[in-house]
Amino acid sequence: MGVLGSLAFGPVAAAWGRRALAQPACTLTPEQIEGPFYLDQARIREAISEGKPGVPLQLILRVLEASASCAPIPKAAVDVWQCDALGIYSGYEGAAIAPRHVEPVDDKTFLRGTQLTDGAGGVRFRTIYPGWYQGRTPHVHLKLRVGAEAATTQLYFPDEVTNAVYARAPYDRHPNRDTTNARDRFLGPIADKSLVMWTMARDGDGYVAVATVALRTS
Numbered sequence: 001m002g003v004l005g006s007l008a009f010g011p012v013a014a015a016w017g018r019r020a021l022a023q024p025a026c027t028l029t030p031e032q033i034e035g036p037f038y039l040d041q042a043r044i045r046e047a048i049s050e051g052k053p054g055v056p057l058q059l060i061l062r063v064l065e066a067s068a069s070c071a072p073i074p075k076a077a078v079d080v081w082q083c084d085a086l087g088i089y090s091g092y093e094g095a096a097i098a099p100r101h102v103e104p105v106d107d108k109t110f111l112r113g114t115q116l117t118d119g120a121g122g123v124r125f126r127t128i129y130p131g132w133y134q135g136r137t138p139h140v141h142l143k144l145r146v147g148a149e150a151a152t153t154q155l156y157f158p159d160e161v162t163n164a165v166y167a168r169a170p171y172d173r174h175p176n177r178d179t180t181n182a183r184d185r186f187l188g189p190i191a192d193k194s195l196v197m198w199t200m201a202r203d204g205d206g207y208v209a210v211a212t213v214a215l216r217t218s
Contacts, residue, residue, distance in 0.1 A: 028066040029213045030190050032154045035141060036098040037089040038081060041112060047126045048113035053170050054085040054128030056206030059198075063121040063144060066214035072121030073217065079143040080125055081112045085170045087133035097133065129157075129165045129207065132177045137184040138162055140198075146217045153196060155211050156187055161200050165207075 061078060065071045083089050090111055091104030111130075115123040130138045139154040159181050165171060181187055190196055198209035 025195065025212050026064055026066055026068075026070040026214045027192070027195060028216060029151070029153055029195055031151055032186055032190075032196070034101070034143070034152045035154075036100060036102045037092050037095075038079075038101060038141065038143065039091055039104060039109075039112060040079075041109065042077075042079075042114050043109060043112060044115065045113045046115060046124060048080070048111055049126070049128050050090075050110040052084045052110050052128055054131075055165050055168060055171075056203070057127050057129045058203060058206070058208045059125040059127060059140065060208065060210045061117075061123050061142075062210075062212045063117050063123070063146075064212060064214050066216050070214075072117070072119070073146055073215065074117055074119045074121060076117040076121070076123075076215075077114055077145040078117060078123050079112075079114045079145075080127075080140055082127065082130040082140045083133060084111055085128060085131040086174045087131040097135070129162075129171075131171060131174055132162075132166075132179065135179055135185070137179045137181050137187060139184075139187075142213065144213060144215060146215060149215070149217055151213075151215050153213070154186065155209075156181060156184075156193075156197050157209070158197065158200055161207065 063073045063076045065073060090108040091106055093106060095102060095105050111127060113125055117123045130140060132138050137156060139156050141154050143152045166177060187193060198211050201208050
């Protein structure tokens with residue numbers, strides 16, 4: 001993957017990322033609810049934290065065809081959005097959780113961004129580990145566009161990693177997480193949860209998370 005070759009990505013994490021993606025899974029990734037806080041901003045950028053405090057996290061995605069070919073999909077637009085360490089989405093501080101999209105209440109843009117996949121279907125974002133909010137286990141939202149086709153999903157983190165992160169500042173200012181992976185109402189119905197889980201490794205003071213997203217483009 002081209003995204004694994006940049007100087008900003010440490011050599012140990014880069015080598016681990018290459019191993020994690022060496023045998024891609026081409027099973028169709030389950031689509032999931034977009035949620036109320038998506039904003040179609042097309043902010044093309046790799047670093048999305050905008051100085052928000054939290055445990056450093058690098059997200060590496062590979063976008064492939066959900067077919068026997070397992071072909072990489074170049075130039076796919078990948079939007080990501082997530083909450084901050086205290087469970088707040090940019091644009092929606094103080095807004096109530098709703099089942100469908102709601103209009104933003106401010107013009108903040110932290111923890112949102114878009115990248116185009118490279119020739120190997122790869123893309124990377126530099127962010128922070130997401131916090132939690134009532135009724136949800138921590139997750140990152142993704143919307144992927146290939147031509148006229150679009151797919152939306154969410155990717156989740158191992159509980160043991162989340163527990164370790166949430167013992168640290170600033171996450172410890174928002175204690176008593178009320179929902180684990182086993183109790184999340186959107187993750188629960190997915191039969192093969194490995195299709196929507198990040199594979200995690202330590203990366204210095206933070207983590208690197210790798211996932212494959214498989215799409216049908218025709």
